[in-house]
Amino acid sequence: MSRFRVICGVVGALTVPVAAHAQPVATLPAPPAIPFVPSPVGGWTVTVGIGGEAAxxxxxxxxxxxxxxxxISVRRAGTPRQFKGMRDNISFAVFDNGAGFRAGPAGKYRRARKASDYSELTGLKDVDYAIEIGGFAEYYAIDWLRLRAEVRRGFNGHEGIVADFAADAIVPLSERLTxxxxxxxxxxxxxxxxTYFGVTPVEALASGLAAYNAGGGSSxxxxGAQLRYQLDPQWEVRGWVEYDRLLGSAADSPIVTMRGNPNQLTAGVGVAYSFDIAIR
Structure with missing residues (x-):
């Protein structure tokens, strides 16, 4: 059975409509106030879900x-549903000026690269999993155009810095489909x-690849594109595809030119559920 059919089967099993909640499903105590940050007291709509992707x-x-x-996404109860790109990493806006600009912390989990799992990596060192921590900022230049940037610093598997930039044109195709x-x-x-594209002299001898000193810059x-269908006020289904073409030092690495591919494609589907909570 293909990956696509497996994913679709999971989505079909999970997307059973349920009754709308008229009242918040939970009430939480308010956390301490933070200067210059809007008060969290009030109602919030939380969206949580799970997807599967081939990357x-x-x-x-x-x-x-x-x-x-x-x-995962959070917004004030009663406010319009915010666009959430699947390229976006886990983030939370601690600053929102109400005029299209939001900013706050962001993080990403990057899984380990084990040479023993892939014959083409034989002779290269393992790279442990990494936790990337940083921040994001996004701005709606106009109602249908979102600009977003994330800058994160890695810990554990790598200690580098990654900056992602994206722009998304958001087009409602119908009342439920975006x-x-x-x-x-x-x-x-x-x-x-x-860490990910360099080859040390020792690794070169063990792997048969040429030694390579990878540098920073455009990577x-x-x-990317995404479809989101709102089944009812609580349930939604998403499908997405992202394409990256490696550049510069990453594209020139022998890991890529001899045994990899500069064209990087990701595709997936997911389902999510929204519910309300109150903070008093």
């Missing part, structure tokens, strides 16, 4: 790996590039 097995890989993907698409661009520093450019 490159590791940066620069010619193979793909299927993995689960979380869907389509979004736009360009993508990624910049990394030399520490990140060396990838591409585009």
């Amino acid at each position: 490159p097995s590791y940066p620069g890989a010619d193979s793909q790996r299927f993995s689960p993907v979380p869907i 389509f979004a698409f736009g360009p993508r661009y990624t910049v990394t520093d030399s520490k990140f590039a060396a 990838a450019v591409g585009a």
